[in-house]
Amino acid sequence: MSYWALSLTLIFVLIPLLLSKTLNLGLGRDMTVATIRSIIQLLAVGYVLKFVFDSESLLYIFLMVALMIIAATHNAQKKGAAIQGITWKIAVTLIFVEVLTQGILIGFNITPATAQYIIPISGMVIGNSMVLSILFLNRFTAEVEDHQDQTELILSLGGTPKQAIHRQLINSIKASMIPTIESQKTVGLVQLPGMMSGQIIAGADPIQAVQFQLLIMFLLLTTAAVTSVFLGYLSYPTLFNKRMQLLKG
């Protein structure tokens, strides 16, 4: 795409800006900021990626992945404020998911160990793991709060913290995975996944694009399941003290 064509895409920003102004939606400022930020951030990422790809240095790949994990942790951690030490728990979860998925991909020779594969796939895995963490934490804190009396009941009957929180934990793990599973059921019918569309537009063979998309989807299924279960089992013990009492607030 030429720079002239790229500039013309700003028409797609002007339309909502005009609508916002005419209808007094008051979104003009936010949309302008969002546009400028996306231009700067994406261009910066593009140049950084180009630099990393050209250098083919494992150190740079490692640094990029580390940066993604830090940014994703920072984003997700705001949702789990009620859970002690949530920041490092999310970080450990993201690292675990990343190491596990890349380990399988590279270990079984599914994808080559080059920046071109590791970085975009890591981006998708870490990004999805972050969203799953947020979904899980939202649901789990709500479940714990809503069913405090059942937790207290099980403790009062001589149940352990794990028994007392088991239902809430399982419900939250299931609920956080549903969007991932549901979106896979309709994939291709309603809309083409972004990555696949991008590949096809860039000139790739559609069948090859589909193969990669399948790989990514299965990868994201693992990401979803492992994130919720891992984070869940790291989180629930901090809701109790050594005397097996439920800590409030």
Added chain:
Amino acid sequence: MSTQYKPAIHFQHVDYRIGDIEILNDITGSFPQGRITTLVGPSGAGKSTLLKLCNGLISPANGEIFVKDKAIGEYDPVELRRMVGMALQSAPMISGTVYENLNLPLELQGQQLAKEDALELLEDVGLKGDLLDRKVKELSGGQRQKVSIARTLVNKPEILLMDEITSSLDRASKLEVEELISKINRKYKTTIIWITHNLQQALEIGDYTWVMMDGQVVETGESSLLEDPQNQRVNEFVKGVVS
């Protein structure tokens, strides 16, 4: 009051706080073993909180609690809570059937409640056997309270903590439950600590009574104290001015 009785549970200068809020203030006293002690007082006095301290659902900020002469902190929480059983005020249920709720205490220990035992428990609390497979969400408030009592009995606790367990029951059911608890008390020498809003009930079923107000114990003694309280505030409470 009870120098001739061994205490089942003894409180020694116990304070309890939530954040900066003082909920219980300097509680000292004993619950005699094998006897029924009732806890009365206006709502918000701290009765439920005191009961939760007795089976270690919460711990004091200051002071010490002894259960059968052993500091409560020395018990394994699981062992303590099976020995000191509690029927919670809100009669919480796990979702599922009446049987699943009755089975819960044993399920937590990897065991299973025999169906005959479940039926017998239902009969003890005055519920029909055909309720066994009913979903708990279909039960009335009174039925839930009865299931909650029956469930508490499954662990055969030595000390029974009852938090307003007859508040949603009609007169006949109330008498039935009172009779059941007295019977358990006589038959197994179970120590009972019973919170009730109903002063008549406290007078009839209790050997001893603690009157609580604003996080403090303001009067203790044989339950007949309620007929003629010495303390001015207790007097007002008994006359029904405060509720």
